Amino acid sequence: MTFRGTSLSLALGLVLASSTSSFAVTEISWWHAMTGANNEVVETLSKEFNESQSDYKVVPVFKGTYPETLNAGIAAFRAKQAPHIMQVFDAGTGVMMGAEGAIKPVADILSMGGAKFDKSLYLPGIVAYYSKPDGTMLSFPYNSSSPILYYNKDIFKKAGLDENNPPKTWPEVWEAAKKIKTSGAAKCGYTSTWLTWIHTENFAAWNNISYGTNENGIAGTDVELKINAPLYVKHFQELADLAKDGTFRYGGRTSEAKPLFLSGECGIFTESSGGLGDVVKSGMNYGTGQLPYDPDAKGAPQNTTPGGASLWVFAGKSDAEYKGVAAFFTFLSRTDIQARLHQVSGYLPVTLAAYEDTKKSGFYDKNPAREIPIKQMMGKAPTENSKGVRLPNLPQVRDIENEEFENMLSGKQTAQQALDNAVKRGNAAIKQANGQ
Amino acid sequence: MASSTRVTFPNKVLPYLLLAPQLAITIVFFYWPASQAIRQSVLREDPFGLSTQFVGLGNFKRILSDPNYLNSLQVTIVFSIATAVIAMGFALLFAVMADKVIRGKGVYRTLMIWPYAVAPAIAGMLWLFLFNPSMGTFAYMIRSAGYNWDPLLNSNQAMLLVVAAAAWKQISYNFLFFVAGLQSIPKSLIEAAAIDGAGETKRFWTIIFPLLAPTTFFLLVVNTVYAFFDTFGIIHAVTGGGPGKATETLVYKVYNDGFVNLILGDSAAQSVILMVIVIGLTAIQFRYVERKVHYG
Numbered sequence: 001m002t003f004r005g006t007s008l009s010l011a012l013g014l015v016l017a018s019s020t021s022s023f024a025v026t027e028i029s030w031w032h033a034m035t036g037a038n039n040e041v042v043e044t045l046s047k048e049f050n051e052s053q054s055d056y057k058v059v060p061v062f063k064g065t066y067p068e069t070l071n072a073g074i075a076a077f078r079a080k081q082a083p084h085i086m087q088v089f090d091a092g093t094g095v096m097m098g099a100e101g102a103i104k105p106v107a108d109i110l111s112m113g114g115a116k117f118d119k120s121l122y123l124p125g126i127v128a129y130y131s132k133p134d135g136t137m138l139s140f141p142y143n144s145s146s147p148i149l150y151y152n153k154d155i156f157k158k159a160g161l162d163e164n165n166p167p168k169t170w171p172e173v174w175e176a177a178k179k180i181k182t183s184g185a186a187k188c189g190y191t192s193t194w195l196t197w198i199h200t201e202n203f204a205a206w207n208n209i210s211y212g213t214n215e216n217g218i219a220g221t222d223v224e225l226k227i228n229a230p231l232y233v234k235h236f237q238e239l240a241d242l243a244k245d246g247t248f249r250y251g252g253r254t255s256e257a258k259p260l261f262l263s264g265e266c267g268i269f270t271e272s273s274g275g276l277g278d279v280v281k282s283g284m285n286y287g288t289g290q291l292p293y294d295p296d297a298k299g300a301p302q303n304t305t306p307g308g309a310s311l312w313v314f315a316g317k318s319d320a321e322y323k324g325v326a327a328f329f330t331f332l333s334r335t336d337i338q339a340r341l342h343q344v345s346g347y348l349p350v351t352l353a354a355y356e357d358t359k360k361s362g363f364y365d366k367n368p369a370r371e372i373p374i375k376q377m378m379g380k381a382p383t384e385n386s387k388g389v390r391l392p393n394l395p396q397v398r399d400i401e402n403e404e405f406e407n408m409l410s411g412k413q414t415a416q417q418a419l420d421n422a423v424k425r426g427n428a429a430i431k432q433a434n435g436q
Numbered sequence: 437m438a439s440s441t442r443v444t445f446p447n448k449v450l451p452y453l454l455l456a457p458q459l460a461i462t463i464v465f466f467y468w469p470a471s472q473a474i475r476q477s478v479l480r481e482d483p484f485g486l487s488t489q490f491v492g493l494g495n496f497k498r499i500l501s502d503p504n505y506l507n508s509l510q511v512t513i514v515f516s517i518a519t520a521v522i523a524m525g526f527a528l529l530f531a532v533m534a535d536k537v538i539r540g541k542g543v544y545r546t547l548m549i550w551p552y553a554v555a556p557a558i559a560g561m562l563w564l565f566l567f568n569p570s571m572g573t574f575a576y577m578i579r580s581a582g583y584n585w586d587p588l589l590n591s592n593q594a595m596l597l598v599v600a601a602a603a604w605k606q607i608s609y610n611f612l613f614f615v616a617g618l619q620s621i622p623k624s625l626i627e628a629a630a631i632d633g634a635g636e637t638k639r640f641w642t643i644i645f646p647l648l649a650p651t652t653f654f655l656l657v658v659n660t661v662y663a664f665f666d667t668f669g670i671i672h673a674v675t676g677g678g679p680g681k682a683t684e685t686l687v688y689k690v691y692n693d694g695f696v697n698l699i700l701g702d703s704a705a706q707s708v709i710l711m712v713i714v715i716g717l718t719a720i721q722f723r724y725v726e727r728k729v730h731y732g
Contacts, residue, residue: 071695078485095698099484243589250588251570253678259570396697406679410589432699435480 028324029083030060033069033309037277038143041345049331056324066309067395070095073314077102082314084325087142089309090197091394093130094217096312097138098392104315106130107137109326112319121333121351125377126306129388133219139310140329143347145274146304146373147198149173149289152186155267156287159185166289173268173292174238174247180267181247188249190242191257191266195250195405196398197307198270198291199235200227205305205386206376207231207297217390221434225397225426228419231297236408236415243409250409253402272307273373276346288369290376304376305388308347343367348374393433397426470711476704483698495705504681505689505706512685515599516663522603524655527610528648532640534611535618545615552608556666560673563601587675591682594675598683601674602667610655617651618644657721661714686710 034042039062046058063069066089073086088096096103110117119127119137126141149166156163159180167173177189192198204211209231212223242248249266251257261269262282270291279286293300313325331337338354341347343363349355355374358364364371391397401422408418477496480489499505534544551559566574569586578585587593621644629639668687671677677684677692684692690710694703 067696071698074483074698095483098482099486101486102484252588253676256570256588263571265570393697396699399692399696403678403680406589410591410679412680429697435482 025057026055026320026324028056028058028085028321028328030058030085030087030311031063031069031073031083032060032087033063033066033089034087034143035062038345041341045332045337045341048337049328052331053327056327058324058328066092073312077314080316082316084313084317084321085328086312086314087309088139088312090129090307090388091398093139093310094221094390094392094394097132097390098221102315103138104313104317104322105132105136105138106140106311106313106329109313109322110329112322112326121353123348123350123352123355123374123378125303125382125387126348126350128382129218129306129390130310139312140332141306141310141350142308142332143274143345144306144308144310144350145272145347146306146376147194147202147270147291148273148369148372148376149291150261150269150271150275150279151287151289152261152264152267152269153285153287155180155186155264159183159267163287166287167268167292168290169295170235170238170292171295174242177242177247177268181245186265186267187246188260188266189247190268190270191249191251191260192270193251193255193257193272193275194307195253196401199239200232200401201389202291202304203232203235203294205382205388206291206302207294207300208302208383208385209297210385211389212391215384215387217392218387219384221392221430223391223430225423225430227401227426228416228423231294232419233415234296235294236405236419240408240411240415244411250406253399273348273369274308274346276369288372290372301376301379302386303378303380303382304373305386306348306377343370346370348377391430391433393429396429396433400425400429473704473707473711476700477708478701479704480701483700491701495701496709499702499705499709504684507681508684508686508689511595511681511683512664512687515595515602515667515683515685516660518595518599519602519606519663519667520656520659522599523606523659524610524652526603527607527655528614528652530607531611531614531618532644534615545611548611549608551605552612554605556605556669557673559601559605560670563597563604563670564674567597587679589679591679594679594683598667598671598674601670602663605670606659606662610659613651613655614648617648621647653724654721657717661717664713664717665710 030042030046032039032042042060046060050057061083063072066087069086070088070092073082073088076082082102107117107119117137119135122137122141123144126144127137130139130141131137151166153163156176159176160183161176161179167176173190180186180189201211203209204216204227209229210216210226212225212227214220214223217223239248243250249257249260251260255271255275257266257269258271258275258278260266261271262278262284264284276288290301291304311329313322317325333351335351335353335357338349338351339357339361342349342354342358349358359371404413404418404422404425407413408415413421478490478492480491480495481487530548534541534548537544554562564572566572567585567587569575569579569588575585584590585593587597625643625647626639629643634642664685665687667685668691671683671685671688672691675683677688686706687710690703690706693699693706
């Protein structure tokens with residue numbers, strides 16, 4: 001009892017001390033999952049915002065990986081200690097959308113800031129992914145990216161491939177990879193991060209085929225997966241066949257394959273456009289290209305979908321605090337801030353003005369790789385197959401897919417079996433998540 | 437140990453006061469979370485706790501009929517036996533060897549105990565850096581030697597890797613107990629056997645090993661509990677439960693279902709089952725070890 005008593009009075013004292021010291025300034029807490037250079041961006045942005053006005057103070061707090069941050073936010077909400085702003089990764093979007101009582105739509109908040117919220121200022125493909133079926137924007141897109149192709153020019157030269165002409169389709173990638181392997185230019189031809197995000201979710205959008213019913217979950221949470229359709233089976237069987245002799249190398253479920261490309265072990269690589277920074281830093285002679293598509297698919301290439309993360313606002317805060325959040329989001333939307341964010345971090349600009357600005361400045365002439373993901377996403381108006389994938393439990397479904405892919409790549413099952421299992425297990429998990 | 441010399445306190449309040457801090461800690465850090473787990477295990481709830489539904493034993497029923505749960509039970513058994521046997525085998529070997537060293541005994545022993553101070557997650561990272569197929573030094577050597585080392589896809593290799601990391605960390609602890617056990621064996625017994633003509637191997641198996649039995653049994657329980665519950669950090673760092681579900685132990689599945697998949701009811705039900713297992717293991721340890729085996 002004494003133990004509890006002292007800790008209670010101690011906590012009270014702390015609360016009193018902190019509330020008196022921050023009198024007059026409304027603090028806005030921002031939980032995020034950014035590390036390294038991207039963490040510095042978060043710190044800089046908060047500092048600049050805090051110095052630009054005196055009513056609000058944004059306090060960024062690093063909470064670990066994306067899933068850890070999401071869990072911390074959920075636990076805090078349950079304990080009635082939720083932060084104001086939380087960064088949630090793409091796969092967590094469905095989880096947040098399912099919690100209507102816990103969040104406040106960003107569209108509502110932005111209009112509270114005084115200025116009228118105009119959705120048309122933002123990049124349509126990104127905004128659509130973070131909006132409800134009725135069009136209400138729920139979260140603020142902070143860092144968006146899309147998968148692109150990277151290749152090692154030195155290895156291409158050694159293998160006798162055209163170093164200025166990256167493969168455009170998957171069959172071309174397989175051919176180039178085989179040539180790299182057989183010529184001995186590198187130990188492995190091709191590797192990829194995020195098989196789930198790149199080879200199923202974006203594969204669906206880019207080739208304009210269905211990932212699941214109900215517009216891949218965008219139109220409703222009741223989804224049946226379609227990822228065992230023939231085009232997927234063919235694609236994954238080809239990948240599994242290439243894995244047998246090491247022409248394709250598996251690196252892991254998320255970004256673990258990156259060192260395989262950076263160390264020169266593999267010649268071709270598909271990865272998020274946000275990964276460009278590390279490729280540049282490695283000092284290698286690299287080239288970039290669009291994400292490959294399947295030439296058998298009608299209408300391919302269609303458009304790719306955004307990955308990355310967005311900022312969510314928790315419900316139950318005071319109006320003054322929401323006004324502060326609105327002011328911060330308005331600050332983040334400023335053209336100069338967005339343009340800089342895009343050029344420095346490699347993430348996509350959120351507003352059209354920032355894109356136009358960057359284009360005019362001639363930045364893309366020097367850095368063509370920065371424009372590839374934007375062109376991929378904006379090239380065509382999205383279809384019902386290409387607005388992205390949103391499931392109430394996408395992280396879980398991704399794990400199921402990964403497990404089946406691993407058992408396929410190790411030769412325990414064929415692509416057909418792997419994808420059939422993934423669909424069966426995934427559908428059951430989605431049903432459970434929907435409370436059925 | 438001291439059951440015959442019972443001490444009585446005249447003061448009625450003091451013993452409770454002295455116990456209070458310990459009790460408070462037990463309540464706050466054990467009973468309270470444990471009761472929360474039991475409560476959660478009979479509920480079905482969305483991650484945010486916005487809607488709650490009582491489902492009775494529904495969560496338990498679903499888990500126990502889930503082939504993935506049975507798979508992780510099997511993985512846990514294989515993993516625990518392998519870890520305990522390897523960790524204890526090597527520790528015993530090292531303890532017997534260290535016992536023979538005459539000069540620099542202290543230094544040897546101290547060095548042997550060091551790995552125990554390494555945190556599980558860090559031990560996992562160390563082994564990952566050595567054996568990860570993309571960047572590991574040893575992995576590179578193994579691959580260069582023509583062996584297809586790929587624990588990212590080969591489930592047996594993945595299991596081998598986590599077992600090795602987990603056992604490596606536990607060897608020190610076991611070593612410490614075996615050394616203490618060896619020291620308590622009377623030298624006269626061994627010398628008498630030597631005079632009777634028993635060779636070194638014979639002396640080990642007929643005298644030393646049986647006399648170490650209490651220590652061995654104690655360590656068996658401790659190592660099993662360790663492999664069950666304390667190896668989460670290693671598995672999380674090295675394999676993340678993969679490839680497939682090849683290294684997903686019961687504890688890892690609790691974490692995965694609760695914190696990645698956000699199915700709180702299922703996760704809580706699993707942790708309640710684990711709680712029952714720990715209680716069982718502890719009961720065995722107290723009943724069997726404390727009563728029937730006396731330490732020299």
